[in-house]
Each structure stands twice: as structure tokens, then as C-alpha cells.
Amino acid sequence: MSNHVSRSARSDARDNRHRILTAARDVFGEEGLSAPVRQVARRAEVGPATLYRHFPTKRELIEEAFAEQRRACHAAVRDALADVDPWRGFRGLVERICELHAHSRGFADAFMTTYPEAMDFAADRERALRAVEELARRAQRAGRLRPGFVVDDLVLMLMAHRGLQDTPGAARVAASRRFAAYVIEAFHAAPEARASAPLPPAPRLRFTPSPSPSPDMR
Known part of the structure; x- marks a missing residue:
């Protein structure tokens, strides 16, 4: 018993x-x-x-x-660095980081900020940024990434990407993919090659007013 x-x-x-x-x-x-x-x-x-x-x-x-998202982030970094084509590796890493952030506001918070409760995520962020720096050097040497790119440009892009968090779920993921495609296109070294890859479809987005605070929150 x-x-x-x-x-x-x-x-x-x-x-x-x-x-x-x-x-x-x-x-x-x-x-x-x-x-x-x-x-x-x-x-x-x-x-x-x-x-x-x-x-x-x-x-x-x-x-x-967020253990699963962290493993996915580690895998994205590993796969990008292992790619023999540095531009493809760079592009894939940007796309996968954006996708992880689009699916979870909490993971985006942990990755982008310094919450005391999520200090270990700072190591993930630094690992990803170091990988971007290495891939950027390789892709610039190959003439695929614009010479003026610096890793702070990716940080700026991810900060802007956080603005999508107020968008409803399915539209947020679609918007994230389109946003990432535009940014990657802007990072490309050859303007004449930018039209070769079609952009993902644009989601239907609407501005929505912030909810009024409830009486007990004022």
C-alpha cells in the first residue's frame, strides 16, 4: 500500500x-x-x-x-559557425535568433536584457554575438557582407525587433520573418543581388491602442 x-x-x-x-x-x-x-x-x-x-x-x-529555447540558440550558433558559406551561416543565425525571440517575449527579455533572475542568459547572448562577429569577418572577407557592418548593428536590429512583441502571435511570427529578411537584405554587400531572394509575405497589422489602466492600477 x-x-x-x-x-x-x-x-x-x-x-x-x-x-x-x-x-x-x-x-x-x-x-x-x-x-x-x-x-x-x-x-x-x-x-x-x-x-x-x-x-x-x-x-x-x-x-x-526556457531550456529548450536555449538549446535551440546554442544549436543555431554551432550550425552557423560550421557552415562553409559564411554569408549563409550569418544569415541563418540572424533568422533563427529572430524566430526564437518572436515566439516568446520571455526569451527575448532574457536574451536582450540583464534581469537578475536570468543572468545565465547573458552568456548565451555573448556567445551569439561572438559568433556573429566571427561570421561577419568571414563574410566580409568573402565580399558578401557590407564592409561597414559591426556587431552593434545586430544589437540595434534586435532592439527594433522587440517592438514586434505587442503584435498578436501568428502575425508577430510572420512580421518577424519579413523584418529579418529586410535587415539581411540591408546587410548584404551587393545591392544588385538583393532582389534575388523574395521577401516573406507581409502580415496584416493594425495599430491598437494601449488598454486603459484598471482603477486599482492607476
Whole structure:
């Protein structure tokens, strides 16, 4: 009987952990890392004590919630550096970073900013930027990347890309792809070659007013 109870408790714990991580990806993905942990607990339908039993700190929750995105970012860097065509590697890395950011506001926050709860993501950012620098040197030597490009240009592009976070999900991903295509085209060294790759389709976007604050938030 005790073994059955123990197995049941372990199963419940696994289910709770899974629900918490799913909720964290959704909440942080939609609202960014500033979303409170209690909101994650509510979305997961568990008590705060249960959440903190699995993840004693917000940092641990963030790291586990975005582990898959971090692995994808590492793979993007590795694949780009391994590409024998430096321009293709550079272009692919920019596209994949933009796609990861478009799918999750929380991951974009962690990658682009210095949240105390997400310090390990700073290493991911530096790794990606070092890869961009190396790819840029190779692509410039090959005459494919415009000579004036510096890695700060990519940082500027990603800062502008964050402006897409207020766009609804499906449109945000489509807009991100088009934005990345325009930026890559601008980075290309040969203007006459820019029209060779068609741009992704443009999403239908509308400006929407910011919601009025509720009385208790004023």
C-alpha cells in the first residue's frame, strides 16, 4: 500500500512540475519576465507553495522553462559557425535568433536584457554575438557582407525587433520573418543581388491602442 501511495505522490509531483513549466512558458512568453511567479502558479492551478517546492527561485523557473529555447540558440550558433558559406551561416543565425525571440517575449527579455533572475542568459547572448562577429569577418572577407557592418548593428536590429512583441502571435511570427529578411537584405554587400531572394509575405497589422489602466492600477 505504501509503495502505491509513493508512486502516486511521485506521479502527482511530475504532473505538477509539468503544469508549472507549461504555465511558465505561456505566462513569460506572453508577458515577459516581469510577470509574477504567483501568476504562473494560478495558470498552472497549483498553490505558490507547490511551485516553490519545485522551483525555489524565479531564476530556476526561468532557466528550466526556457531550456529548450536555449538549446535551440546554442544549436543555431554551432550550425552557423560550421557552415562553409559564411554569408549563409550569418544569415541563418540572424533568422533563427529572430524566430526564437518572436515566439516568446520571455526569451527575448532574457536574451536582450540583464534581469537578475536570468543572468545565465547573458552568456548565451555573448556567445551569439561572438559568433556573429566571427561570421561577419568571414563574410566580409568573402565580399558578401557590407564592409561597414559591426556587431552593434545586430544589437540595434534586435532592439527594433522587440517592438514586434505587442503584435498578436501568428502575425508577430510572420512580421518577424519579413523584418529579418529586410535587415539581411540591408546587410548584404551587393545591392544588385538583393532582389534575388523574395521577401516573406507581409502580415496584416493594425495599430491598437494601449488598454486603459484598471482603477486599482492607476
